[in-house]
Every structure is written in C-alpha cells, then in structure tokens.
Amino acid sequence: MFSSSSSSFPLNPLAQINIQNNTLPQVDLSDPNQALRANIRQYFLSIGLNVSQAAIEEIVSADESTYGRNSYFDSDDEDEDDDPNSATPSRKLIRLVEDHHWVAAIERISTHPRETSAVGIQGRTPLHVACDHDAPAAIVQALLAAWPEGA
Numbered sequence: 001m002f003s004s005s006s007s008s009f010p011l012n013p014l015a016q017i018n019i020q021n022n023t024l025p026q027v028d029l030s031d032p033n034q035a036l037r038a039n040i041r042q043y044f045l046s047i048g049l050n051v052s053q054a055a056i057e058e059i060v061s062a063d064e065s066t067y068g069r070n071s072y073f074d075s076d077d078e079d080e081d082d083d084p085n086s087a088t089p090s091r092k093l094i095r096l097v098e099d100h101h102w103v104a105a106i107e108r109i110s111t112h113p114r115e116t117s118a119v120g121i122q123g124r125t126p127l128h129v130a131c132d133h134d135a136p137a138a139i140v141q142a143l144l145a146a147w148p149e150g151a
Contacts, residue, residue: 036060036103043110044138047145055138062136065101089118097129102139109142116147125150 029035037056044051093115096105105126109116116126124132127143127150144151 063102094120113146
C-alpha cells in the first residue's frame, strides 16, 4: 500500500514507494488515476531518473493490462517460486513485458529488481523482450537502472 503523509490508497501500482508532495506537481491523490501517475513518477525519481509527464502518459496509455481492475498475474503464477534466495530469479517480469503490462512491470521492477537479470526462452532478458516489444523508453530506462550490466 503506498501512502502520503495524510492517507492510504487501495491501489498499489508501486509497492513501498512513498509519495513526497515536495517532489511532485500538485495532484489530487484521492483520484486513483492521478495517484497512479504520481507513484510512477515517484518511482522514477527514486532511481534517479526524471522522466517527463509525457513519458508517464505513454506508459499508462500503452499498458494493455487490466491493471487496477483484475489481477495481472495468471493463476499459475501464484505457484511459481518467488524466493529471493533462489538461484534462479522468477520470470514474472519477462511475462509482464511480453504482455505489454507496463505499469505492472514497473511495480515488479521496483519490488523484484533481481528479475531484471532473469533469462527466459532463447536466453532473452526482460531488456531484450522490452526492446523487441516496443516498450516505452521509460520502461527500458527502468530496466537498465535496475540492472546496468544488462546493457
């Protein structure tokens, strides 16, 4: 659940990211759409990237998931080993990128940065998949910020 100093929101696009009103433009945080955009912006600021509002809009508008309406993981994902100490990182991030679920991918990058180095089919990482699937540039930047060695 993300929060500001005054309230909590049921929508959780970016787990454990706090909105700091002094770093964000004035937004109505009671509006889930504005809160979502504010949290995406805050995530990018937290990793040292100052992305434009247009880049954030591109992520949200190009997202093909039903984010916020249904779960974005398939039911079989619940059984997948998500152990941070596992020798092999989960491939959930790769699937999110393959399916153009950009908002959920950002959340996954923020909560499971190790998955940016996961290798999927044909030896492809989430960065390869993102480039192959015309991901918004900010998604590629987030992947590179989480795993610079993947470049």
